[in-house]
Each structure stands twice: as structure tokens, then as C-alpha cells.
Amino acid sequence: MLTRKQLELLDFIRVRMEVEGVPPSFDEMKEQLELRSKSGIHRLITALEERGFIRRLAHRARAIEIVKLPEAMERPGFSPRVIPGDRVEAPAAPRSALAIEPVHATELPVMGRIAAGVPIEAISHVLHHIAVPGSMLSGKGQHYALEVKGDSMIEAGINDGDIVVIREQITAENGDIVVALVDDAEATLKRFRRRGITIALEAANPAYETRVYPDHMVKVQGRLVGLIRSY
Numbered sequence: 001m002l003t004r005k006q007l008e009l010l011d012f013i014r015v016r017m018e019v020e021g022v023p024p025s026f027d028e029m030k031e032q033l034e035l036r037s038k039s040g041i042h043r044l045i046t047a048l049e050e051r052g053f054i055r056r057l058a059h060r061a062r063a064i065e066i067v068k069l070p071e072a073m074e075r076p077g078f079s080p081r082v083i084p085g086d087r088v089e090a091p092a093a094p095r096s097a098l099a100i101e102p103v104h105a106t107e108l109p110v111m112g113r114i115a116a117g118v119p120i121e122a123i124s125h126v127l128h129h130i131a132v133p134g135s136m137l138s139g140k141g142q143h144y145a146l147e148v149k150g151d152s153m154i155e156a157g158i159n160d161g162d163i164v165v166i167r168e169q170i171t172a173e174n175g176d177i178v179v180a181l182v183d184d185a186e187a188t189l190k191r192f193r194r195r196g197i198t199i200a201l202e203a204a205n206p207a208y209e210t211r212v213y214p215d216h217m218v219k220v221q222g223r224l225v226g227l228i229r230s231y
Contacts, residue, residue: 114146156204165226177224
């Protein structure tokens with residue numbers, strides 16, 4: 001469940017430690033990832049720690065322990081390395097706590113933005129790619145990702161700027177959150193409800209009204225199977 005920048009930073013730390021035995025500074029990380037400020041590096045480090053790929057040691061300044069790597073980055077002979085700091089050595093962790101847990105990651109295309117508000121233009125081009133854990137890809141079939149724009153699905157836990165993972169399919173059950181193509185022109189992310197010969201696309205925010213269309217005007221493009229959020 002790592003973004004491209006998170007993968008780049010983890011790999012940069014790993015390579016620097018393997019080649020030079022010393023960690024890159026935050027300034028070097030910022031330059032390598034072409035970020036404007038070190039606050040972006042702090043956010044990436046925090047995200048990697050929350051996802052269990054690194055561990056920051058409380059008793060050493062700027063000390064980071066690489067706990068595991070995504071499967072695509074695993075190499076024979078890898079073992080966790082500690083970035084040295086300048087404070088008192090922390091007690092050694094049990095070997096079992098440092099076990100490497102390979103994580104299968106798959107690159108998915110991010111196909112543009114999807115409206116979680118009023119519909120926007122149909123999605124038809126790839127903006128970039130993002131790595132997602134294989135466990136998030138439910139069932140067979142093709143998957144893709146979309147960046148959420150708007151706040152109509154906030155009560156379903158989907159915020160503006162989130163990345164949603166979609167499995168391509170043309171059918172949906174009542175209550176599914178789907179990518180719906182309206183009148184072959186506009187796409188939106190909403191909860192699907194069939195009402196006789198009409199389709200209701202429900203928001204998860206009381207500020208937005210439910211939109212009801214004749215069923216021939218709505219085509220399901222895929223169903224929500226996962227969500228990625230950057231902090």
C-alpha cells in the first residue's frame with residue numbers, strides 16, 4: 001500500500017545503506033525525491049513507519065530501522081539495517097521482531113480524477129502509476145485507480161484527494177460503491193441503487209442530493225475494492 005514516492009524513499013534509504021553504510025540526510029532525501037521541503041520527507045517517513053516498513057528508534061537521533069521491504073524490492077541476503085544516530089544505544093530488539101515479511105505489490109494505472117460530488121468528464125487517460133498490495137485486488141479481472149475529487153462520499157470514509165482502487169465490472173449489487181458513467185459523458189463515484197427501471201446514485205454526505213436516472217443512462221464501470229490515503 002505504498003505510493004510511488006514512498007517506494008522511492010524506501011529504496012533510496014536501502015541503497016545508500018548498502019553502498020555507503022551511512023544514511024542519506026533529510027536534505028539528500030528531499031533532493032533525490034525532488035520535493036520542495038523537508039516536511040514532505042517527514043510525512044513520507046511517518047507513512048512508511050505506519051505501514052510497518054521502517055521503525056524509528058526513540059533513543060537515537062534520526063535512527064531508522066528497515067523492518068521489511070515490498071516483495072518487488074526484496075533481494076537475496078537482505079537483512080534490516082539501522083541508520084546510526086548520536087544518542088545512547090537502545091536495547092536490542094528480539095530477532096523475531098525483525099523478521100522480514102515480503103509484501104506483494106502491484107502497479108496500477110491512475111486513470112485521472114473521479115468526482116465524489118457532481119459528475120465530471122469521463123475518465124480515459126493514465127496520469128501515473130501507484131503500487132498497491134496484492135491483497136487489495138479482489139477477485140479476477142482488471143483493476144485501476146482513481147484520485148477522488150470532492151467530498152460527497154466522506155461518510156463512507158472517502159475523502160477528497162484519496163486514491164480509490166476499482167475492479168472493472170459492468171454489474172453491481174444494491175449498496176455497492178461504483179464508478180458510474182452517466183449518459184456516456186460523465187463519471188462519478190457513488191453508491192448504487194436500482195429502483196425498478198431507474199438507477200439512483202447516492203452520495204454519502206447529506207449536503208448532496210441523490211441523483212436518479214433512467215437505467216439506460218447509467219453504465220457501471222467498476223466497483224470500489226480498496227482505498228489509499230497519503231498523510
